[in-house]
Amino acid sequence: MKDNKKKFHIITFGCQMNVADSEMIAGALMKLGYEKTDSKSEADLVLINTCAVRTKPEAKVYSHLGDLIKLKDVNPSLIVGICGCVAQKERENIIKRFPYVDLVFGPKSIGELPRLLELADKAVAKKLKILSEMKSQGNEKANLKMRRKLKGARIYGDFENTGDNLPEKDVARESSFKAYVTIMRGCNNFCSYCVVPYTRGREQSRPFDVILSEVRQLVESGYKEITLLGQNVNSYNGGGGETFADLLEKIDAIEGRFYVRFMTSHPKDLSDRLIDVMASARHVAPHIHLPFQSGSTRILELMNRKYTREHYLGLIDKIKSRIPGVTLTTDVIAGFAQETEEDFNDTVSLLNFVRFDSAFLFFYSEREGTAALSIPGAVPLETRLERLERLVKIQMDITFDINRSMAGEIHEGIVEAPAPKSKKELSIRTFDNHVVIARAPAAGIDFIGSFVKVKITEGFNFVLKGDIIEY
Numbered sequence: 001m002k003d004n005k006k007k008f009h010i011i012t013f014g015c016q017m018n019v020a021d022s023e024m025i026a027g028a029l030m031k032l033g034y035e036k037t038d039s040k041s042e043a044d045l046v047l048i049n050t051c052a053v054r055t056k057p058e059a060k061v062y063s064h065l066g067d068l069i070k071l072k073d074v075n076p077s078l079i080v081g082i083c084g085c086v087a088q089k090e091r092e093n094i095i096k097r098f099p100y101v102d103l104v105f106g107p108k109s110i111g112e113l114p115r116l117l118e119l120a121d122k123a124v125a126k127k128l129k130i131l132s133e134m135k136s137q138g139n140e141k142a143n144l145k146m147r148r149k150l151k152g153a154r155i156y157g158d159f160e161n162t163g164d165n166l167p168e169k170d171v172a173r174e175s176s177f178k179a180y181v182t183i184m185r186g187c188n189n190f191c192s193y194c195v196v197p198y199t200r201g202r203e204q205s206r207p208f209d210v211i212l213s214e215v216r217q218l219v220e221s222g223y224k225e226i227t228l229l230g231q232n233v234n235s236y237n238g239g240g241g242e243t244f245a246d247l248l249e250k251i252d253a254i255e256g257r258f259y260v261r262f263m264t265s266h267p268k269d270l271s272d273r274l275i276d277v278m279a280s281a282r283h284v285a286p287h288i289h290l291p292f293q294s295g296s297t298r299i300l301e302l303m304n305r306k307y308t309r310e311h312y313l314g315l316i317d318k319i320k321s322r323i324p325g326v327t328l329t330t331d332v333i334a335g336f337a338q339e340t341e342e343d344f345n346d347t348v349s350l351l352n353f354v355r356f357d358s359a360f361l362f363f364y365s366e367r368e369g370t371a372a373l374s375i376p377g378a379v380p381l382e383t384r385l386e387r388l389e390r391l392v393k394i395q396m397d398i399t400f401d402i403n404r405s406m407a408g409e410i411h412e413g414i415v416e417a418p419a420p421k422s423k424k425e426l427s428i429r430t431f432d433n434h435v436v437i438a439r440a441p442a443a444g445i446d447f448i449g450s451f452v453k454v455k456i457t458e459g460f461n462f463v464l465k466g467d468i469i470e471y
């Protein structure tokens with residue numbers, strides 16, 4: 001018997017926040033009676049959930065959109081939608097360049113999906129009618145009129161929506177053991193290079209008790225790793241004066257066997273109390289992702305980061321001295337406007353001094369609509385790329401050194417997936433956020449999602465190798 005349920009397919013770009021949003025969109029669609037499919041060609045609705053933070057993912061979105069027109073040829077009633085940050089930021093461009101996109105909505109209008117889809121269905125039916133009339137008319141003048149009508153047959157979310165009505169409870173989680181919990185949305189920081197405050201709006205924290213009960217329920221239903229998400233989790237405000245440290249402390253008090261991770265932290269808001277909570281926590285992973293972006297206070301000022309090199313280093317010192325075995329990761333931008341060789345050397349020295357376990361390294365790419373565009377003194381692209389290359393080399397050596405020094409250590413972790421290169425091996429993420437590849441200790445057992453103890457045998461550039469010694 002043919003399954004009459006409508007099917008959806010979501011293509012997700014960007015960070016965990018976007019993955020979490022896609023899970024929420026999937027949940028909302030399932031509630032509307034849709035079924036998920038892994039195949040675009042089987043779908044009645046294809047949504048691209050976009051990321052505008054960097055140029056590369058945005059360009060990828062456009063290339064995907066170009067491909068989708070072929071699907072429309074085969075299935076004219078297919079609804080093609082674009083959502084997320086690019087939709088919010090580039091809606092005018094999308095409309096001009098991709099007339100077959102039926103639905104455009106920003107991250108804050110996910111709660112409107114039922115209404116938007118109903119309208120999109122009607123709009124697609126209207127488009128099909130207009131197209132068939134155009135075919136039968138064959139007359140250029142009449143067709144021009146029809147084309148104008150076609151432009152009107154597109155549905156937009158409310159881009160000014162405050163996001164208060166997000167269907168947070170309807171999340172359809174991809175994993176049965178790892179869960180993302182968005183604790184806040186938006187950002188108030190306006191770093192001069194960043195589009196997020198414009199695309200995701202101002203900070204809005206979810207209520208303290210709601211998050212606590214969501215995490216409790218996840219732990220009770222067997223989730224083993226909970227990641228708390230926000231653009232700047234350290235400025236979380238639970239509504240009754242509760243801070244992120246308070247939230248983490250309460251979550252840590254929940255009984256059960258689980259790990260808690262969080263991201264992203266802003267150095268200006270990471271409090272001493274948070275460090276203390278982490279230091280004595282049972283469930284909170286000893287890992288902090290703390291973007292420093294530049295080692296030069298002058299460049300940090302131009303970036304509007306609101307901290308100095310000294311403040312950042314002081315924070316690292318406190319973190320390392322108070323949280324035993326902590327691992328640190330970061331984000332760095334090479335070649336921001338006015339960055340001299342001296343400024344860049346400050347970044348190099350900070351990287352060498354802190355010795356992060358790993359780092360996300362980027363060269364500065366201008367983003368339309370950001371304040372940084374008006375800063376004079378752009379660094380030539382080849383210099384940005386050359387500086388990035390130097391940073392990559394330095395960080396690879398540091399990571400390699402740290403990984404090699406871990407040989408012989410025993411770590412607890414969760415088996416995340418089969419190893420990418422061998423079906424007989426497993427990929428394990430340790431409590432402190434290292435990835436270890438280890439041979440499956442027994443055949444016929446599904447280890448995915450299980451806690452294991454692993455002994456590190458060898459460290460490489462990007463990964464560690466080990467043996468599972470307890471499962």
Ligand code: SF4
Pocket residue numbers: 187188189190191194195196197231232266
């Ligand atoms: S803290 Fe800065 S970089 Fe991070 S999202 Fe906010 S504005 Fe963007």
